[in-house]
Every structure is written in C-alpha cells, then in structure tokens.
Amino acid sequence: MNDTTYDPAAEARWVPEPDKRPGRTAFQRDRARVLHSAALRRLAGTTQVVAPMRSDFPRTRLTHSLECAQVGRELGAALGCDPDLVETGCLAHDIGHPPFGHTGEEALDQAAESCGGFEGNAQSLRILTRLEPKRFAPLDEEPARLAPWPGRSVGLNLTRAALDAATKYPWPRGAHPTDPGSTKYGVYGDDLPVFRWLRTGAPADRKCFEATVMDWSDDVAYSTHDVEDGIQAGHIDLAALRSAEERAELFKIAERYAEAEPEEFGAALDRLQAEEWWPRAYDGSARARAGLKDLTSKLIGRFCLAAEQATRARYGPGPLTRYAAELVVPTGVRIECAVLKAVAVRYVMQRDEQAQLRSRQRIVIAELAETLTRTAPYGLDPVFAALYEEAEDDRAALRAVIDQIATLTDASALALHGRLVTPGP
Known part of the structure; x- marks a missing residue:
C-alpha cells in the first residue's frame, strides 16, 4: 500500500524539502528517518520494566518500540492505514522516555517544575521537531511562518501525519479534556507552534486514527511481552494467579488501567486461563519456552483481531485514516489487557529489589x-x-x-x- 489515500496536508513537512530519492512515499521517508535516528538507538539502553544492564533477557525501550511497531504496522494495514505511517508513529512513541523509564520521568518532572514540568510524550515531540538534528529552517525564512526563528533545527522534519500518529495526548499540560489534573500531555509550552501546525484541521483533543492504532499496539505489546519476560525470569508464579488473595490484590492494580468491577477482572483472567494455550507451569525447558512464545503470539492475535473486527463492524470496509474513524476495542478485551498489565506490575515492578533500585x-x-x-x-x-x-x-x-x-x-x-x-x- 502507498500513501495515496492521504491528502497533501497530511504529507506536508514543517519545512518543505525535495525528496533526494524519488519513488519513495512521504511516509517511507518518515519511517527511515526515525529508524536511523540516534534518539531511537538510545532506547536500547533505557529501562522498559527492569534496568537493561541487570540481566541479559529483559526487553528495553528499543525492543518494545520495535515490537509495538510490528504490531501496529499489521493492525493498521488491515484497517486501511498506510503501514509505514503507523510504524513510524509506533517507533517514535517512546522516543522521549528518559533514563530509568517512568521512575526517571517522575524525577525529571519534579526537577523541571519551574520550567513547565517533564512528560515523556511531550519530550518525544520535542525530540522529533527540535532536538534530533536532521534538518534546519532556512536562514531567510520568515519567522512568522515557522514561529521560533530562522535557521533553527526542526528535528527530523517529519510529515504532519507522522507527527500526529506519534501524538498520544494531543493537548498541553493541564488541558486534558476530562481530567485537568492529569499528568499526561503531549506538548510543552515552548513547542506549541509546531504542535498547532501538526494539528491543523484536527478535531480538538481527538487523536488521529493512526495514533489510536499506535496506542492500542503499545498496550498490546507491553502487556503481553512484560508478562512473558516476568514468567521466563521466574518472577511470575502462574499458580499464584489462581489464588483468591493474590487475585484480589491484582484487581486493585488493574483498576488503574480499566474501569471494571473485581468480578469483571476475575472473569477476564478466567477466560485467559481457560484457553488451551495458557501455560499451567513454567520450568525453563525448550518446550516451556516455546509454549511461552505461543502464549505471547496468541494474546497479540486475540487483542488485535478483536479490535479489527469491532472497528470494521462499526465503520464497514474501506481505508480508515486520519479522522475518519476511531479504533474500537471491545470492553472485555481491554479488561483482559488491564489484568495482564497488573500481573507485570505486581510481580515484576513491585518486587522489593526494584523498589530499592527506583x-x-x-x-x-x-x-x-x-x-x-x-x-x-x-x-x-x-x-x-x-x-x-x-x-x-x-x-x-x-x-x-x-x-x-x-x-x-x-x-x-x-x-x-x-x-x-x-x-x-
């Protein structure tokens, strides 16, 4: 598929530039720029769940981003998005995360309070449009159009659609549409000029369709892979997931990720455990490792197919792009995903040694x-x-x-x- 279903405004760059190699689509260029960036490579040494230097097996922010991109590319293509565009959004979505993952993000937010705070998603936009040196505005450019100043770095100079696809929270600090106190936002005050440009024509506070695909792919990737890593490392005792006491604690954590009653979380976990591919135990053998990989594959397929079918049921056939639709994820599937996130939090991230490290x-x-x-x-x-x-x-x-x-x-x-x-x- 190419990007012919996208209009010139979606393919526009903040600073116009010719293609040095004709034949590529605008979004193929975007994907290549993110893939070859130093900012993406840096994620190889950045915490996903546990610190990358403490063991050989855990996923890092880079491996998570690559896996999210693979999930998003296939789901987006199935729904009619340009696959390179969705992959670009997925590759770039965590590019602003600081050292030590969310722990570092919280500490930097405190340190940056007097200059507007810190948020990993807002930092991603800053990197893509300012800090990763790839293109510069012309020295003779009128400041009124580019807003900051002539000759400044414009980062990777991605297309409007690619920047929008990477924007999970399309509002500044304190402007969450339903929760003004939310710590989640997508742009700092001094990056508002490029944010306003990339959101030209967008409905207020609404993610583009490609960003909703990226967001769900992110949830799918880390909920399934973090559980896989936790089981393989021996942190997750599969038998404990059948204990009433443990389940009660899990469901308290799951409330962070989905609005549901304990009975609904319990039913979701029961559904997963009833599947023939759900492991009953893990001993580290080759057969057990293969079963664990199959678990991850089945979960990803389950979550993505459910979203694809529900979205098609609402919008019908044909390409779904930009603001023509919103991804539909069935409530039961969201609850299943929330339970898996809770499993990773309780048994991997909340271990005593992790608390001391953080x-x-x-x-x-x-x-x-x-x-x-x-x-x-x-x-x-x-x-x-x-x-x-x-x-x-x-x-x-x-x-x-x-x-x-x-x-x-x-x-x-x-x-x-x-x-x-x-x-x-």
Whole structure:
C-alpha cells in the first residue's frame, strides 16, 4: 500500500524539502528517518520494566518500540492505514522516555517544575521537531511562518501525519479534556507552534486514527511481552494467579488501567486461563519456552483481531485514516489487557529489589539536575550547552539542562553522575 489515500496536508513537512530519492512515499521517508535516528538507538539502553544492564533477557525501550511497531504496522494495514505511517508513529512513541523509564520521568518532572514540568510524550515531540538534528529552517525564512526563528533545527522534519500518529495526548499540560489534573500531555509550552501546525484541521483533543492504532499496539505489546519476560525470569508464579488473595490484590492494580468491577477482572483472567494455550507451569525447558512464545503470539492475535473486527463492524470496509474513524476495542478485551498489565506490575515492578533500585534512580536524576543547573554549561554536551547559552531566561536554561538529562541512557546517566556528583579520588 502507498500513501495515496492521504491528502497533501497530511504529507506536508514543517519545512518543505525535495525528496533526494524519488519513488519513495512521504511516509517511507518518515519511517527511515526515525529508524536511523540516534534518539531511537538510545532506547536500547533505557529501562522498559527492569534496568537493561541487570540481566541479559529483559526487553528495553528499543525492543518494545520495535515490537509495538510490528504490531501496529499489521493492525493498521488491515484497517486501511498506510503501514509505514503507523510504524513510524509506533517507533517514535517512546522516543522521549528518559533514563530509568517512568521512575526517571517522575524525577525529571519534579526537577523541571519551574520550567513547565517533564512528560515523556511531550519530550518525544520535542525530540522529533527540535532536538534530533536532521534538518534546519532556512536562514531567510520568515519567522512568522515557522514561529521560533530562522535557521533553527526542526528535528527530523517529519510529515504532519507522522507527527500526529506519534501524538498520544494531543493537548498541553493541564488541558486534558476530562481530567485537568492529569499528568499526561503531549506538548510543552515552548513547542506549541509546531504542535498547532501538526494539528491543523484536527478535531480538538481527538487523536488521529493512526495514533489510536499506535496506542492500542503499545498496550498490546507491553502487556503481553512484560508478562512473558516476568514468567521466563521466574518472577511470575502462574499458580499464584489462581489464588483468591493474590487475585484480589491484582484487581486493585488493574483498576488503574480499566474501569471494571473485581468480578469483571476475575472473569477476564478466567477466560485467559481457560484457553488451551495458557501455560499451567513454567520450568525453563525448550518446550516451556516455546509454549511461552505461543502464549505471547496468541494474546497479540486475540487483542488485535478483536479490535479489527469491532472497528470494521462499526465503520464497514474501506481505508480508515486520519479522522475518519476511531479504533474500537471491545470492553472485555481491554479488561483482559488491564489484568495482564497488573500481573507485570505486581510481580515484576513491585518486587522489593526494584523498589530499592527506583529509589536510587530518583536520587541520581535529582542530583544530576541540581549539579548541572548549578555548573552549566559545564557538563553539558555541545548541543545542549549551545541551547543553554542561547536561553532567553532561567526557564529556557533549565529546559536545556532537562533536555540533556533526558537524552541519557541508564548507563550514561550513572556515568555522568559518577563524574559530576560523586567523582572518585
């Protein structure tokens, strides 16, 4: 499939540029730019559920993004989206996540309070449109059109549709359509010009169809793969999932991800456990590993097929793109997915050693932010030192420091902390 079902506005770039290699679609170019970016490669060293350096087996943010992209590409294609466009949104959706995963995100949000806070999704947009150097605005460009200033970096200069497909929360901080206190948002105040551009013609607060496919693919990928990793590592005792006491605790966690009663969560878990492909035990043997892979495959197929069929039942055949539809996921399937997320949280993320590790990670981020703010531009990479020097005020200077920390991997954050905060003799 090509991108001929998308209009010129969807294929427009913030800064117009010719294609150096005719024959490719606009969205094939977008996909290549994200795939070859340093920001995506960095995710190989960034926590998904557990720290990447603590074991050989866990998934990282990069492997999660690649798996999300594969799920999203196939689901999007089945519904008539351009597959390269959906894959681009999936590859880019976590590109702004900082070191130490959500722990790092929370710590950076505290450190960045005086400059507008930190949110991984808003940071993704910032990276794609400003921080990942690929294209620059012409020096003679009128500032009124590009809004920030002539000659500035415009990041990867992706198409409007690709940026929109990667936008999970299309509103700024405090503007959640139903929950103003929500910590989830997709753009910082100083990135509003490009956000307004990419959302031209979009219904207020509504995700584009490709973003809803990306969002569900994200849920499917991490709920199934995190459980697979937890079982293989021995953290998840399959027998415990049949204990009434354990199930009660699980369902309290599941309430974070779906609005349902304990009986509904119980029925969802029962449905999964009743399937012939659900493992009854895991001993690490080759046969058990194959069964575990089959579990993941069956769950992904179950969740994606349910969404595809429900969406088609509402909208009928034909390509579904941009704002022509919204992905429909049956309630029972969402509840099943929520239960799996709860399993990963309770048995993998809430382990005692993980809690101790997260406490140390918060300290590392807080001390890095304090030290770099006090000593900058010393300690900043050239790109961020230049942004710091160009800053118009203290808020912009702090944002440059936060940007620097957010681009680190887990290992490089620890190394920089060791060099700047706790240097050796």
